[in-house]
Amino acid sequence: MAGYHLGWWDTAGVPTQARFGKYLRPALVIAAARACGGSETAALSAAAGVELAHNFSLVHDDIMDGDQTRRGYPAVWSVWGTSDAILLGDTLHALAYQVLVADLPELVAVEAVRRLAVAVAAMCRGQSDDCAFETRPRVELDEYIQMAMDKTGALMGCACALGALSARADPETVSLMDCFGRKLGLAFQFTDDIIGIWGDPIITGRRAGNDLAGRKRSLPVVTALLSNTEAARELAEMYEFDTALGEETVARAMALVEAAGGRRSAQRHVARQVQAAVDTLPAGLATADLMALANVIARRDGLAGTPESAPADA
Numbered sequence: 088m089a090g091y092h093l094g095w096w097d098t099a100g101v102p103t104q105a106r107f108g109k110y111l112r113p114a115l116v117i118a119a120a121r122a123c124g125g126s127e128t129a130a131l132s133a134a135a136g137v138e139l140a141h142n143f144s145l146v147h148d149d150i151m152d153g154d155q156t157r158r159g160y161p162a163v164w165s166v167w168g169t170s171d172a173i174l175l176g177d178t179l180h181a182l183a184y185q186v187l188v189a190d191l192p193e194l195v196a197v198e199a200v201r202r203l204a205v206a207v208a209a210m211c212r213g214q215s216d217d218c219a220f221e222t223r224p225r226v227e228l229d230e231y232i233q234m235a236m237d238k239t240g241a242l243m244g245c246a247c248a249l250g251a252l253s254a255r256a257d258p259e260t261v262s263l264m265d266c267f268g269r270k271l272g273l274a275f276q277f278t279d280d281i282i283g284i285w286g287d288p289i290i291t292g293r294r295a296g297n298d299l300a301g302r303k304r305s306l307p308v309v310t311a312l313l314s315n316t317e318a319a320r321e322l323a324e325m326y327e328f329d330t331a332l333g334e335e336t337v338a339r340a341m342a343l344v345e346a347a348g349g350r351r352s353a354q355r356h357v358a359r360q361v362q363a364a365v366d367t368l369p370a371g372l373a374t375a376d377l378m379a380l381a382n383v384i385a386r387r388d389g390l391a392g393t394p395e396s397a398p399a400d401a
Contacts, residue, residue, distance in 0.1 A: 125254025213238025
């Protein structure tokens, strides 16, 4: 099941290379380590540990969200059932710590485990808040941003911090890397929210407007609903339903979110967070690798790729 979820093989165990994930978090670990003067080899166990922790959350998220596909293929729970999928997620979580400390000295390993545990706890808190938002009549912007920081920012910050730790960086540098990753994590989540509504189904493996169909309160929807426009009022009425929205209603909701400024506002938030992340690092740490990863997040899938959405020096 793990190999299938990670894209290594199909349900019969036949190797495939058709659906690997983005591996952005382990890339951040390695890039952060190199920026701090460390080697890729020394950062590999931390990179693998972070990716395993991320994937445990994906397996569980698919169950909670009822998503039957992942990267265009049936999700683990829809193939093997909910119980086995939960156990797979638990196993990946446990393996994350086992792999993380494999090549780290004891004192560094203790700090690495602490940071990953804190990040996973925040990630779970953020996921809980995200689920709770779906049944609330109003979500404030600052509440949403805090949820996104917990759900996505915490683990990306941890990834960068672990890269610095593996390079034996000083505490101040580790903290700077953590801050950089957290802000990138916000940008990543905000871009994901845009893709969840307007993403290309060929790229995402999900139909356009998928988040709207489930009445998910993503950033474009939250900002649209707070706009106090006629489009916002009509959209709010749609979100009062308890059932999934139909295809025609989803198309109308997409138009309303755009008319209320939700898409444009989300793109601006992406641009701000990417620039804030870049501004976090002093010149000596702002390496070409880290700036390239920031640029990938800003321009992911072509949805946030306007000049406004990318940092000037990325």
